[in-house]
Amino acid sequence: MAAYRLQKRCDEEAVFVVEGPKMAAEAMASEFGIRVVCATEEWLSAHAGNTVAEECFEVSAAELERLSNFKTSNQVWMLVERCTPRRLPQGGMVLALDKIQDPGNMGTMLRTADWFGVRHVVCSHDTVSCYNPKVVQATMGAIFRTEVEYVDLPKWLASCGMPVYGASLQGNPIGDRDGVVTKEGVLLIGNESRGISPEAMAQVTHPVLIPNIGGTAESLNASVAAGILMNYLLWNNYNTKKEEPR
């Protein structure tokens, strides 16, 4: 099983690693196939009959430690089957990620998308893999509820036929939310240090700006900016929902 610490092996077999009781519960509640479970006796006896895995092994805490991608391993380790090919979005809100490198940011953005009901995430080929163990962990389960696809991003943006929102220093400040169209659109988030690449920026139809009220910080963390912009773009959806006749 230790071979599955290697991303390459997981890629070849189209599986990904899920660790800890919280994420294991999310996996079991999802429609994803669970190929292998390695867990402590404690976890296994608490979940007798609930684990629909192809193979199930009882392991010691020390063995779990060797399997784990994290400093502290945690009761259960799973190999879960990837859902591919996933569907490319047809309308609705889409999160587009351009060369995101940090697994924590990537996972946090999937988690935020899940919170705001954004089910489709489209990534440039050089964005970190959504099946990276640190990404999976940071999604807090969103990996099981989000469609993630890797594409030629500028090309996809050019042909998606939706408004593309992207943060730009020349953008419109998001202080005033009147007139935001939120029924469908793409929110484009750029690389942590270099921002949106020129090729992707060329496809932005709606440049937006989170006002730098302090005037001293150079930038926001990518996942924080994504959260602020998702909230901005989607609040009308929420208001509309509330006003729908029962």
Added chain:
Amino acid sequence: MAAYRLQKRCDEEAVFVVEGPKMAAEAMASEFGIRVVCATEEWLSAHAGNTVAEECFEVSAAELERLSNFKTSNQVWMLVERCTPRRLPQGGMVLALDKIQDPGNMGTMLRTADWFGVRHVVCSHDTVSCYNPKVVQATMGAIFRTEVEYVDLPKWLASCGMPVYGASLQGNPIGDRDGVVTKEGVLLIGNESRGISPEAMAQVTHPVLIPNIGGTAESLNASVAAGILMNYLLWNNYNTKKEEPR
């Protein structure tokens, strides 16, 4: 110098570690005293005359590696003097952190506060130290522009005399921003897994809710929630600024 990898030693001497050219530049541009610089020949020759440190050492890449708190060390390592005692806030916007544990979250929240011009951060005593090397790094320089104080948080909230905004499932959805008072107030952010503690929640005067539009995710990342709420509370300030007569 390797002893300064220990937080305890840094606490005793009231210093903190700053690493890498970006953060070193922020330190040099700040009013913080720089006690020691250890840097490669390359960095030192590029900054000849600019480093106002009490002591300056040329080190090899291997020596820097041993000093570093990170997997990849980066040209320069500094010991910077803490600014204590710092002032407790008198009005304005204040970020209050209740038992935040993750250094990345803490640093990211300071960075976001800096972006939005929030200069004061008040933390419960059991919040992670703002001088933790991972916090310092994640602030991207905000550590040099933010006043961080550790207090008995429920007691401080009870006596601050300002409205206290806190995320709560019973709060008012932030979709509608009319009537938000933003001239002064406290934004309270709770622990990553347990949220705001009951003692601190008892001091919340304005419970708010980030609408869970998706309906599937359990929660948002603490620093993403903080970003969305800072943007929410402060946008009026930005609009007011724009409208001020010249």
